Amino acid sequence: MPKETFDLRAIAVGAYGPSLLYGVATGAILPVIALTARDLGADVATAALVITLSGIGSLVTNVPATLIATRFGERKALVGASLWCAAAMFLALAAPTLPVFAAAVFMVGMAGAVFGLARQSYLTEAVPAHFRARALSTLGGVTRIGVFVGPFAAALAMSALGLDGAYWVGGVASLVAAALSWRVPELEVAGRTAGGGRPVGAASALTPTVRSTLRSHARIFVTVGIGVLLIAAVRATRQAVLPLWAESIGLDASSTALIYGLSGAIDMLIFYPSGKVMDVKGRRWIAVPCMLIMGTALALLPLTDDAVGLLLVALLIGFGNGIGSGIVMTLGADLSPSPGRPQFLGIWRLLTDTGNMGGPALLSLVTALATLSAGIWATAVLGFLGAAVLWYWIPRAAPGAAEPAVTRG
DSSP states (O other), X not given: OOGGGOOXXXXXXXXXXXXXXXXXXXXXXXXXXXXXHXXXXXXXXXXXXXXXXXXXXXXXXXXHHHHHHHHHOHHHHHHHHHHHHHHHHHHHHHOOSHHHHHHHHHHHHHHHHHHHHHHHHHHHHHSOGGGHHHHHHHHHHHHHHHHHHHHHHHHHHHHHHTTHHHHHHHHHHXXXXXXXXXXXXXXXXXXXXXXXXXXXTHHHHHOOOHHHHHHHTHHHHTTHHHHHHHHHHHHHHHHHHHHHHHHHTTOOHHHHHHHHHHHHXXXXXXXXXXXXXXXXXXXXXXXXXXXXXXXXXHHHGGGOOSHHHHHHHHHHHHHHHHHTTTHHHHHHHHXXXXXXXXXXXXXXXXXXXXXXXXXXXXXXXXXHHSOHHHHHXXXXXXXXXXXXXXXXXXXXXXXXXXXXXXXXX
């Protein structure tokens, strides 16, 4: 698509509106999942396990999500995922027992896998390579804004409806996301009919599978793929270490929440400039500094002993993570083939979800065996390792030339 003919505003509402609302829906229930589980009779350990079910649901659905997106197309996948999320919200709202509520949380994770893959695949196809990083960074930023707003919307609803208010916000936001997703124009993609269904005749035999994509792009998955796994691990762990360290140095809950919120604000305000840098200079100009900054901040965190020191480190963590908004999606888009993009991105998301679960697990293990400081420093090492991997393996070509270079992998 020529540069002069592309206008992001033409697809902005359909592309970003559902993501904003989906972020509001998931953000609304995050603070109350454990509380609802406790109300249904769970002890603290079981409530913590229920929280992880969303991540597990996403992890196990990433590969099946590719089949949904390939069979029905991105637009229908977005609508279906939003409706499934809404069903999960209303099931959680009406859950009479803990197992039913746990199933609802698992369903939210399933919906997230399909929604995330479909929206990334859609924008990758719809946006030209010279604008791709800005488009996907904006997608990441819009989602973060939604997740940030969600708890406030839930708090307002809960002032009148109690805990149920959070799930009403989640359910209604998901339904509106489904309605907006229906406005997304369907794309014609190689290997798929114009209506999003399976190709017929000889083309059907050429449709890539998850297995063939894994085999043909194995080199990418064990090089840049390891880098994005490490990004996900550090990002997931940073969310846990700030409140844990704040508690260890004696800060109260309100101070911790303020510091965490300010870090999140920095995180979600700088997504577009970083996307422009990636489009103009290349992906390494953001991917490597993102990991170096977060690694450095995590290495400094155990050296803080008061609110001011923790705030400065938290702001640095937020800045490092914020400049990397969209980097995982952008790399996946650059390296994914067409046809076969949904299959590739399903594996890509599987790697990131593995990092999302593996990072906090490493923090927990090292903390149990040694100290919290050691666990945080272990995460900092992952950040520096990720920077090295990404610097070495991310293609050095200009963004527009990145895709042809990777078909050799």
